[in-house]
Amino acid sequence: MTKVRELILHRGLSSGSKLPSSRDLSRQLAISRNTVINAYDRLISEGYLEVKGKAGIFVSEQIPETALSISTASVDAEQRAFSVTSNKIMPLRHRSPLLYQRPKERLELDFRIGRPAASSFPERLWTRLIVEKMASSGRRMTEYGNPAGLEELRVAIAAHLATARGIRAHADQVIVVAGCEEGLNLIAKVLSPPGSTVYVENPCYKGVPFVFESYGASIVPISVDDEGLCVDELVERERGIICVTPSHQFPLGVTMSLSRRLKVLQWANSMGTYVVEDDYDSDFRYDGSPLPALAGLDKSGSVIYIGTFSKSIGAGLRVGYLVVPEELIGPVREAKALLNNGNPWLEQAVIAEFLSSGGFRSHLRQIRQTYLKRRNTLLEQLRAHFNEITIMGEGGGMHLTWILPDSIYNARALQYECLHVGVGIYSIDDSPAIDFNNMHLRERAIFFGYPCLSETEIVTACKRLAAAATRVLR
Ligand SMILES: Cc1ncc(COP(=O)(O)O)c(C=O)c1O
Known part of the structure; x- marks a missing residue:
């Protein structure tokens, strides 16, 4: 098995090239034919190889060429x-x-x-809150609400962020969205016209470059090391939005150092652009004390903060929020209204109660x-x-x-x-x-x-x- 995989990976067989028949390969490698057949089966199931009818077995077209020349050198x-x-603009259309x-x-x-x-979801409490909220819903199930979100929820989110993340924002800056993903779409719609540049961490959450590219932005990856985003790579680059996960870099998990945080804020401020802070799982910190959010350090209104309840309560809720600088309140609210006129009332009312009653904290x-x-x-x-x-x-x-x-x-x-x-x-x-x-x-x-x-x-x-x-x- 390993020998056959090595044949593919180390001998640089290119994607699409035909493999020898199991009989020929078993002779070449002096191993039993059954071993080769088993190995081929496994590699087919792993996606390295594909069968093209009677034509034979081929190295999969899906494997990038680069993956086919792995060096065993230490x-x-x-x-x-x-x-x-690579620091090059990366068109994602082929991925x-x-x-x-x-x-x-x-x-x-x-x-x-x-x-x-799954067992962490507070099912009983949720059921009780839904019943209570329905009982007092009045006309709210038949009326439109504020597209930016339910007032009680925005107030509760602002209060939570002040104590948990050191963010000083008033409820008007909070826009309730259907998860980070919708937040990213709103930001892209408002701030990222076709041809604009968006800097992303390398590696990063898939949703970020795909969303921005779908609005016509050019995606430029910036390296990440053990202090987070390598901000020096931004120097002398053109203006563009920067998307980061400072608390727990996705997917590597490193925390952005304070000096990098200050540098990225300084760069954004000097360029007149925004940093998008995706704070997706910052509710969980086990070692040491958490650094405040980047938005908590920001004095110049350069940070757009994205939070979500997908990790802390459940992704099925589809509820998250943006905290935007003052000058973006109007444009983002307008974009949200045009998109879907706001999130469902009941879910927002329940989450607001959960937060303000102290239930979320416990x-x-x-x-x-x-x-x-x-x-x-x-x-x-x-x-x-x-x-x-x-x-x-x-x-x-x-x-x-x-x-x-x-x-x-x-x-x-x-x-x-x-x-x-x-x-x-x-x-x-x-x-x-x-x-x-x-x-x-x-x-x-x-x-x-x-x-x-x-x-x-x-x-x-x-x-x-x-x-x-x-x-x-x-
Ligand atoms: C880094 C990061 N950001 C955003 C999201 C999406 O969150 P949401 O469910 O709020 O859209 C995820 C989901 O896994 C994620 O890992």
């Missing part, structure tokens, strides 16, 4: 850095935003990224404890099975990054091996992240979302993972 420290960036394809059957032990535990306290224990179990298990481990992003959020040891063949191979034993782990290509020509990450990074598995399940999953790893050694 990588030096510089190559290992995750800041390899599908739907690359993230999960197996059809539900995985038994799935380290899904970015999902809260919910967060509870799930933070649960996630902390799950994160600790995962770290202990990885250490127990793999000794020295390189981990990033474990200090907060809902996922962490494991940089594979050299002994393991590569991230995708391990991911697929785990798939066969019911364990879901994620390489960057199969995650909600996108990277721009960063081969090291593609090859070596594995992402684990840990909220959805109990401690016992994490122990079982790691046992299976360790056994799977022995099957993908170099």
